Amino acid sequence: MSASVPAAFADAVARHATRIAVVGEDGATLSYAELDARRIEAARALAALGVRHGDRVAIWAPNGIEWIIAGLAIHTLGAVLVPVNTRMKGQEAAYILEKSAARVLFCAGRFLGQHFPSVLGAHRPQTLRQIVVIGQAEAGDFTWAAFLARAHERGVEDVAAAAARVAPGDRLDILFTSGTTGHPKGVITAHAQNLRVIAAWSKAVGLNPDDRYLIVNPFFHAFGYKVGWLAGLLAGCTVLPHAVFDAGAILRRIERDRISVLPGPPTLLISLLNDPARANTDLSSLRATITGAAAIAPSLIERTRAELGFKVVLTGYGLTETCGVVSLCDAHDDAETIALTSGKAIPGIELRCVDADNRPLGPGESGEIVVRGYNVMQGYLDDEAATREAIDADGWLHTGDVGVLDARGYLRITDRLKDLYICGGFNCYPAEIERMIAAHPAIAQVAVVGVPDARMGEVGKAFVVRRADQSLDEAELIAWCRERMANYKVPRQVVFVDALPTNAAGKVMKFQLRS
Known part of the structure; x- marks a missing residue:
């Protein structure tokens, strides 16, 4: 397995150079070789803005091809990607930008009826040197095209050298998650651990180069980014970003673009099942979905198979603190197991339930879910106390969720300690x-x-x-x-x-x- 994301993507490009890598909502396409060229161009432009190994660069924009190009460029330089939720208001986004000390922000222009640079406006932290506006820019914005025009200031060899220096334990990203303190905490994870999690997830879903992977899950979340576009590209798939969920638009894309992989929360599946247009839509291309994050009825799993035509329907459990994945069901599990459990620990990961004194419990006994293994975060950004509170002296991450393991090692989540909904x-x-x-x-x-x-x-x-x-x-x-x-x-x-x-x-x- 490759030691870094740039090395892993280079392997995918070598294997699939002429295949289509990404398809935009407007039908625009890039082959793997073309996407690689765009990645290098954006990395050169980022370097021209002064971004170096270890610097933080944020992206606050909807799913789209430029998000992927910017993300790959950040990884290429060994910089640290900081995704920002597109639903956040200016004050919320500013907190993350300031806390992460992001030097550069890739930002939507006009999206969801708002001009994002103006929304940030007076909240903009002093540490933020440059805002690059992707799409629907307004007068005075530093546009994506203007950004790319800076690429000539740095050579291709500079970018190649930066990519070669990226080590397995280097920080890949900082994803912010809220919690009991009321302020979001930055979760730090590294290249190698994410690549290993992505490989385990991709194997469970059966991702392969023939798949056409529609990604509605937002790129600011591990579901849309790590096991989303990044997993798709490393597996040689065609990745199709989609910016705003609309059941009718998704059904049209499934038929038009012959989508085979479409994960999402139960809300997504229910919306597709309930849409009147479904009856007249060709869904025969659909192959695999994975859902979770909420209680699911076994009937929803059965309907997802029978009425949407998915051959593989999985559920799973994960946290930002575990690179997004802890456990997954198996494609051959029955509907009741898939609906009522979150699967078993992915290979190489230990999973147990413990009592209030941190003692392991037996099958069928309810306790706090704890996780140990390569997927556990490096820690919370600039917060040693919170890190020590989350990861005990023996390396177990305390999730704050309550669950039960059965005799097979399958996890059922029964409650949440931290009031999360x-x-x-x-x-x-x-x-x-x-x-x-x-x-x-x-x-x-x-x-x-x-x-x-x-x-x-x-x-x-x-x-x-x-x-x-x-x-x-x-x-x-x-x-x-x-x-x-x-x-x-x-x-x-x-x-x-x-x-x-x-x-x-x-x-x-x-x-x-x-x-």
Whole structure:
């Protein structure tokens, strides 16, 4: 196995030079050889902007061919990729840019009705030297074309030398994940461990050069990036990025582009199954999907096979802290196993459930899920205390999730220690959402919990104590939240209460709110 992402991509280019590597939503295509040339050009331009080995470079843009080119260019120089969620507002994005000390930002121009550089605007950190605008630029933006025009300032040999210096243990990326503290934490992972995880995932899904891999999962997430476009390219597939989920558009692309691989959260599968256009769409090309991140009914697995025609339907479990993957089902597992478990640990990874004293539990006993092996992160960026709290002295990563292992080693997740809920496939951390809502001048106290939702899996419900003599209604608060936070974090329901239920220590008893 190659020791670095640039070396692994070079191997793929050597094997598949004339095959189509990527197809844009507009039908534009690049062969592997052409994509490689674009990668080198972008890496030369990045080097001209002063980016060196170990520097952080962020991407805040929707799925597209330029995202892939920029990502490969960052990897090529041995710089560190920092993906930023496209649903974030300016203040949220600025926190990640500042915390990571990103020197350069590749940024969408106009997307989802907003001009991203303007959204960042006054929040822009001083550490950010340059913003490169991808697509729909406005006057004054430093465009993608202007960026590429800088490539002539650095030679091809400079880029080749930089790629050759990238070592297996070098940082590949920093992906930010929220948690109980309310502030996102930067998860650091390296080249070699990610390549090994990608290889295990690709083997389970059976990725091969004949596959046409449609990626709706956002590139700012491990699902869309690591086991998304990167896995697809390293396996020699044709990768087809898709920017915004729309069931009708996805069905049209499946038929037009003969899609064979299409992973996504249960929300995606349910939306496709329920779309009236499905009955008249040719889905015969579909081969494999992988889902997870929420409770799934066995009937959904059966329908995904029978009505969407997938031959391979898998579920899995993973965290940003594990390069995205911990466990996977097997293609031959029955519908009940696939729906009710998250599979067994990928090869080379240890998985166990432990009690409150960190003692391992037997099959069928419920406890905290812990993971040990090559997939565990190097640590949290500039946060040794949080790293020590997450990874114990014996190297076990404590996930904060509660589960049960059966006699076969298959994992069933039963609860979450950290209040996390999952809305449309996105992790929502109440502590972070509460911290943002608490800034509202009319609010004295707030608690957020996840509640079931037929379409999104779960949505946020906020319990709010108003300040004395202040007025605020549900619609006003939801509108205020929409201006300041990513849409999936915005509570869909608000209940005003006189007081929140607390225990003797003053901690809010969220189980009472949920019930």
